[in-house]
Structure formats: structure tokens, C-alpha cells
Amino acid sequence: MPYAITLHLLAAVIWVGGMFLAYVCLRPVAASILEPPQRLRLWAALFGRFFRWVWACVLVLIITGHWMIALYGGFAAVGLHVHLMLVSGYLMMALFAHLYFAPFRRLQQAVDGADWPGAGQQLNQIRRIVGINLVLGLLTVANAVGGRLLYG
Structure with missing residues (x-):
């Protein structure tokens, strides 16, 4: 169990933390100091590298999440x-x-x-989706930490 939860938490931190850094910190700075061609090249290269990590995180989250559910006795045994x-x-x-x-x-x-x-145009679509996923990710982390207290 310690391996599963540790890997699960690390994958979540990498994914959600990366979105936070990109959306909240890098986006406004890049927009203020880079011209569109340089900014768009930066985002394409950054996403190319980050998204490889996200795919790894997705795989780890699926495997470890279901592993922990099984260790706790299955879907009927885990909380809301x-x-x-x-x-x-x-x-x-x-x-x-x-x-x-x-x-x-x-x-x-x-x-x-x-x-x-x-x-x-594509960067704007990505920005919206990352913004939604960042909110979902932060809510998921809050639920992971406090959900057991709220829902039992």
C-alpha cells in the first residue's frame, strides 16, 4: 500500500503542479515578454515535453488508484x-x-x-481545457485530503 499511495500522490502532484505552473505563472509572463511566434514556439515545445510526463502520470494514476481500491476491498468498500x-x-x-x-x-x-x-487559436483552446483541468485537479486533491472527513 505505501508504494501505491506514494506513486499515486507523486503522479497527481506532477500533473496538477505542472498545470498550476503553466497556467498561473508562465502564461502571464510569456504573454508579457514574448512576441507571438516565440511564445507559440515556447508553448509547443513546453507542452511536448510536459505532456509526455502527463501520459506517464495518467498511467500511474489509473494503476495505483485501482490497486488501492482493490486493497481496500473493492468499490463497495471505499468511501464516497x-x-x-x-x-x-x-x-x-x-x-x-x-x-x-x-x-x-x-x-x-x-x-x-x-x-x-x-x-x-489552438493555444487558446488548450488554455481553456488546462484551466478546467486545473480546477478539477485542485478539487480532486482537496477531496483526496478532506473527503474522508466530509463523507466518511
């Missing part, structure tokens, strides 16, 4: 907070998969083709 965590986690994963296979791929193509307006 675990079910909520599972729903929010899978929703986050679905949003990420859409982000990766649609706007991120189009962002890469637009940047490679120097289509800066098109790249900007």
Missing part, C-alpha cells in the same frame, strides 16, 4: 470521496486526451507551418 476522485480523475484524463489529440496536434502543425494566428 474515492468514487468522486475516480470520476473527477477520469474526466480529467478524458479532457487531457482530447487536448492532446486535437488542439495540441493542431498547435504543433500550426507552429511548424508558421501559422501564428492558427497556432494562437
